[in-house]
Amino acid sequence: MAYSEKVKSFYEDEINSIRQAGLFKEERYIKSRQAAHIKVEYPNGAPTKNVLNFCANNYLGLSSHPEVIEAAHKGLEDRGYGLSSVRFICGTQDIHRELENKLSEFLGMEDTLLFPSCMEANAGLFEVMLDKEDAMIADRLVHASIVDGIRLCKAQLYNFKHSDMSHLEEKLQETQDCRMRLIITDGVFSMDGDIAKLDTICELAEKYDAMVMVDDSHATGFIGKLGRGTHEYCGVIDKVDIITTTLGKALGGAAGGCVSGKKEIVEMCRQRARPYLFSNTVPPVVVAAAIKVIDLISKSTDRRDKLEDNTNYFREKMVQAGLDIKKGDSPIVPVMLYNAKLAQDIARDLYAEGIYVVGFFFPVVPKAQARIRTQISADHEKEHLDKAIEAFTKIGDKYNILGKKKEEIIAMYGM
């Protein structure tokens, strides 16, 4: 066996350095369905605790919706469990195409291709679209999966300060001698909850002859009056060329993602995107349930409207309570604490109060930007939100941060 003591100790040292850097990630065992109320065993071996979940991407509360579960059961019965194939051999059922068509219609795009996840959609898209004579111009805070996809592409990379439109314009000017240009952004940024300025981005794209790609994973289903996403919110549905998004968040939360957009680009993905070509097909049970999700949210905006009400209520009350939250319109509500240990301590104390949230700190967010990211769901009722606000107020008071500005919190706890 070549797994020698030397090799073993190499990995042990690496793991220890992750621990020492405070970056060791532990899984928490959830013993219930995903919902507003969940049962959690944490730390491992501790008694199960009932908590309110404020850290899921279950924005529309559809992860355990009875009609979605019923559709999944029916999909399982009708089309089986697995397909044991990639899409282009014998892994495409009629329901895969049906879902792709429904997604195209919902997103207002020409065509759509399913991927096993949005991570893989982002990993495959750029190298299919662009080559070394082209330019990718990305917002500096794009999701890690986009960064990985960019690394796989030979096109020249340029990036601009987060949401800084004059910096983007400079980069567009710099790249005018390239064959093609693609502006790359998240729709809603996952750590800050802010929304890309897609209206200005699309104007600049027209002015400087660039395509626009948006990862709308934290937006599809609920941003915009009809929930179509950031492009609807910004009034540029017909000006965005490519959207990647996920079925793993608001749209049922199981698995799967897609590339949706201009039909030639989607076709290029079908022909050449490696994560699509060499991954197994999305399981029928997920496809059947996702079709139901799209039907539900196309028929009624009730859940999306409730999410908006919940978000507005939560944001308003948290500000009134004196907590420092990042302003915005999305259900991602970051509570700013600036210090990594403070974020972890407060998250732990909130858990004791029955509120499940997680602290984020460098390198997930920039240094001195530590925070607790809360995420609101249509599954939350007013009393859930009130309980969370009450717990944040109690724990915030314990740490003396209520009504305090950034500088004051840093003065007390450091960066």
Add this chain to the structure above:
Amino acid sequence: MSEEVKKMIIDYVKKEYLEEDSAMEINEDTKLISSGIVDSFSMVSLKMFLEKKFSIKISDDKATPEAFDSANNIIHLLKEYTTI
């Protein structure tokens, strides 16, 4: 000559990576990558700026986060490619 190049690098870092209202001071020893001022994704702008300015191509194995971690480190790297 190196002093001029150092100033040019520091000016570029301020313009390219700091917010306009930032009060942060940057000198030749300020850690750029390990401090989080420039993340590994954004480092490409700095690399491209240097390549264009000096008409060089910095190879991937030399373009490490350590090599770009301060204006002084960058000067050291540039000396491998050009006489500054």
